[in-house]
Amino acid sequence: MNRIKIFLLVFISLLLTCTLQNKYAMDDVLALGQSGWSKVPSVVLVSPENDSRIQAAYEAINFWNQTFAQIGTSFRLGSVTHTAEKIPANQMVSLSRGIFVNQRNLPENIQKMPGDLILVLSDETFISFEYGFPSKGKVLVGIKNQKIFPLTLPNVTRNVIAHELGHAIGLGHNSDPTKLMCGRPASYRPNLFESEQARFFPLSEEEIITLKKMHPPNWKPI
Numbered sequence: 001m002n003r004i005k006i007f008l009l010v011f012i013s014l015l016l017t018c019t020l021q022n023k024y025a026m027d028d029v030l031a032l033g034q035s036g037w038s039k040v041p042s043v044v045l046v047s048p049e050n051d052s053r054i055q056a057a058y059e060a061i062n063f064w065n066q067t068f069a070q071i072g073t074s075f076r077l078g079s080v081t082h083t084a085e086k087i088p089a090n091q092m093v094s095l096s097r098g099i100f101v102n103q104r105n106l107p108e109n110i111q112k113m114p115g116d117l118i119l120v121l122s123d124e125t126f127i128s129f130e131y132g133f134p135s136k137g138k139v140l141v142g143i144k145n146q147k148i149f150p151l152t153l154p155n156v157t158r159n160v161i162a163h164e165l166g167h168a169i170g171l172g173h174n175s176d177p178t179k180l181m182c183g184r185p186a187s188y189r190p191n192l193f194e195s196e197q198a199r200f201f202p203l204s205e206e207e208i209i210t211l212k213k214m215h216p217p218n219w220k221p222i
C-alpha cells in the first residue's frame with residue numbers, strides 16, 4: 001500500500017511539474033539559424049485595418065532597426081507594407097501546431113504574399129510562432145489573439161512581437177527571464193513583459209555578439 005501511495009505521489013508531482021513548466025514554456029521557434037539574412041527583408045504586416053496592435057508592430061520593427069544602428073551594421077528590417085488580406089483561421093492554428101511536429105507547409109495564399117518577412121496579427125487562439133521557409137525565401141511570424149492573457153497586459157504585445165521578430169532575424173532563446181529572448185528550455189514567460197511604461201526588454205551580451213557576427217559592420221546584401 002505504501003509503495004502505491006509513494007508511486008501515486010511521485011506521479012502526481014511529476015504531472016504538476018510538467019504542467020506548470022509547460023504553461024509558458026513553448027512559444028515558437030524555428031529561426032533561420034545563426035547565418036542571418038543575406039538581404040534586407042521586406043515586411044508585410046497582415047491585420048485588419050484598425051487593429052490596435054499595428055502600432056506595437058511598428059514599434060517592435062523600429063526597436064530592431066535601432067538595435068542594428070547601435071551595433072554599427074547597415075542591416076535593417078526593410079520597408080513595411082500593410083495588408084488587410086484575411087488568412088483563414090484554421091491555417092494559423094495548424095501552422096502553430098505544426099511547429100511542434102516540424103511540419104512546414106506554407107499555404108499557397110501566404111506563399112503568394114509579396115514580402116520576405118510576413119508578420120500576421122491574428123484574431124485566432126494559438127501559440128505565437130516564428131517559422132522559416134528557406135526554400136520559399138519567406139519567414140512567417142504569427143501573433144495570437146490579443147484578448148487572451150498575457151497579451152492583455154500592458155507592454156506585453158510589443159515585446160512578444162519583438163521576441164518573434166528576434167527569431168526571424170536569427171536569434172534563439174536564452175534562459176534569463178529579464179531578457180527579451182527568454183524561452184525554451186527555460187519557461188517562456190511573456191507575462192513578465194508587463195510594464196506600465198512602454199519599453200522593450202533588453203538583449204543579452206551574447207545576443208549582441210551573435211547579431212554582430214550575423215550582420216557585421218561591412219554587411220551588404222547579396
Ligand SMILES: [Zn+2]
Binds near residue numbers: 028029184
Ligand atoms: Zn521564442
